[in-house]
Amino acid sequence: MSQLQKLDAYFAEHRDAHLAELNEFLRIPSISALSAHKEDMQTAANWLATKLKNLGIENVSIDQTAGHPVVYGEWLHAEGAPTVLFYGHYDVQPVDPLELWETAPFEPTIRDNKLFARGASDDKGQVFMHLKTIEALFALDGTLPVNVKFLIEGEEEIGSAHLPAYVDANKEKLAADLILISDTGLYAPGKPAVCYGLRGLAGIQIDVRGAKGDLHSGLYGGGVQNAIHALANILASFRDEHGTIQVDGFYDNVRPLSDEERQAYKDLNFDEQALKEEVGVTELFGEAGYSYLEQTWARPTLEVNGVFGGFSGEGIKTVLPAEAGAKITCRLVPDQDPDEIVAKLRAHVEKHKPVGVDVTISEFDKGPAYITPFDHPVIQAAGRSYERVYEVPTAYIRGGGSIPIVAAFDQMLQLPVVLMGFGLNSENFHAPNEHFHLENFDKGLRVLGDYLYEVASLPLK
The missing domain is CATH 3.40.630.10 (Zn peptidases)
Known part of the structure; x- marks a missing residue:
């Protein structure tokens, strides 16, 4: 035996x-x-x-x-x-x-x-x-x-x-x-x-603060910055319409896939249609020039994991929110340094911060x-x-x-x-x-x- x-x-x-x-x-x-x-x-x-x-x-x-x-x-x-x-x-x-x-x-x-x-x-x-x-x-x-x-x-x-x-x-x-x-x-x-x-990881939280408290949208709307709009502008600046990350230097140290790896992934014959049905979407989305497996295994990401601020209860409340925030994680690939990526995220937020608000960034999990x-x-x-x-x-x-x-x-x-x-x-x-x-x-x-x-x-x- x-x-x-x-x-x-x-x-x-x-x-x-x-x-x-x-x-x-x-x-x-x-x-x-x-x-x-x-x-x-x-x-x-x-x-x-x-x-x-x-x-x-x-x-x-x-x-x-x-x-x-x-x-x-x-x-x-x-x-x-x-x-x-x-x-x-x-x-x-x-x-x-x-x-x-x-x-x-x-x-x-x-x-x-x-x-x-x-x-x-x-x-x-x-x-x-x-x-x-x-x-x-x-x-x-x-x-x-x-x-x-x-x-x-x-x-x-x-x-x-x-x-x-x-x-x-x-x-x-x-x-x-x-x-x-x-x-x-x-x-x-x-x-x-x-x-x-x-993949590695770098996580941050962005907190946006405008007025000292929520304001009446009729009395102040259009004249005082809305914290949610300010946050939305920052978040929109992170990626283009194809999902390519727009943070300066984000891709600088990304180790490219070898031809052998790309062929090995291709040989797996990944079923993208089955994936769409499994997760319930009509189309996949990702960085141009890379297959789904390459995108999810060997390319870095920047994803908004949660957004908060303003009124979200039943009905409507006509306020101009004073505070808003978002949680973001980046999945990193070989040769990207998590501390360097967080520094680049900070610089990007500062560059794209709208007028009329203060922005603070808190760091979370990091690992190469x-x-x-x-x-x-x-x-x-x-x-x-x-x-x-x-x-x-x-x-x-x-x-x-x-x-x-x-x-x-x-x-x-x-x-x-x-x-x-x-x-x-x-x-x-x-x-x-x-x-x-x-x-x-x-x-x-x-x-x-x-x-x-x-x-x-x-x-x-």
Whole structure:
């Protein structure tokens, strides 16, 4: 019986027990953004630490940070073998609006072979798969083919604010040959993908202030600047009608796509019509000269995420608003510096600020993009493991989103990062009715086990 067949038999035999155990984890409302759940965050960290110890992982600790704790553990008895650092997060997004959930967000429910719960896909379900993979290898072989370390944090959903300092202070403890992360997704149902790059992030809030208070639009309209109109002018100045960003120097350091990458994306035969139907639009929109995949994986963006100000209740209120604001995020690509982009946004706003208002800018999440050459041995090994289980070729893709700590791992630990995800874009992570397709839970366990055997055979030392 092959190693993969042994993994398959083990996971099939223990499936019900594993799902029951995962449900325990999902019932913990570990919402990092809400102070009311601080004790729940500690409960989740304790749960993980106990599970790691039960697996046989050593030197397990719950390391406090200035925010929520980090869970660490290691097993280092595979002499001469590579070391894999597993990263994941146990915190989840808030559940609002609660009324849109079909079942309670922290009461896991299976429907149509999908596990519904907050965190089922992002990222508790995938973190749990790392634990069960280690359990299976210990059970089958009595040992592990590689050395392993675990770093599971509780602040990914709020930007991993305190993790870089932790990593910087623990470089020796976290030393490894590669970092394995399962917090991304497949390219499509039944189509596995290794993600070799992520976009970075720079976020700001623009606050516009005009008069000292709202004014009667009949008495003052036309003679005093309206804060919403002023804000609208600023927002309109950011992009042209084709979506090309008009901020001076915004594209200066953008790393161009290689011909090989552009051909690889073209070969995926992405179905734009299916996407339009999925998201409910009649036409797609984006920067001229680039395909949808190129736009969303390898080109930077500037998006208005929210606008506020004035009266928005039922009926009408004839006021001239004194205040207005907007939240903006830019997704960045390799070689763009988040601090430089924020400085350019500030300069742009100052240049386009209308008369009669004051404008302030607040900074939010920032992080650089990350990319690893997709011909790296650890990336190609991941592709082989996917193909053995899914029995179709693996796609090599970039992700349009951001995992803030990935670039920090790259810079501080100087290790290749392997993003082996098993979610799907349709699984409503960050939204009501988040779920995880159990077909990919089942296959993903086998992929991860096979991958650790693959890594053991690589000349990484």
